[in-house]
Amino acid sequence: MKYFKATIITNVDHEKGKTTNFIYLSSETKIAAKKLASQHIFETDGANCCFYKSPRLEEISIFVIFA
Known part of the structure; x- marks a missing residue:
């Protein structure tokens, strides 16, 4: 599993004008995460x-999520 x-x-x-939001996902592949x-x-x-x-994805380690 990748994050x-x-x-x-x-x-x-x-x-709402131009905004930037972040979400964290877990998925097997980057393509699946983009979906x-x-x-x-x-x-x-x-x-x-x-x-x-189009959403921009950055692969992270699980430790970043819980930090």
Whole structure:
């Protein structure tokens, strides 16, 4: 299992303006983690999901999550 920090950035056109959020994911592959991050966007802001840039993923160790 791999662990990822996903950076989720909105476009300026989003109703809340430009924001940056982070979520932490566990997944077998980076591609699967990107799908989970995209699913998170859709579930939390589905009406505005087209106003997000592609999630950026950084592989991290589990110790970073609990630090």
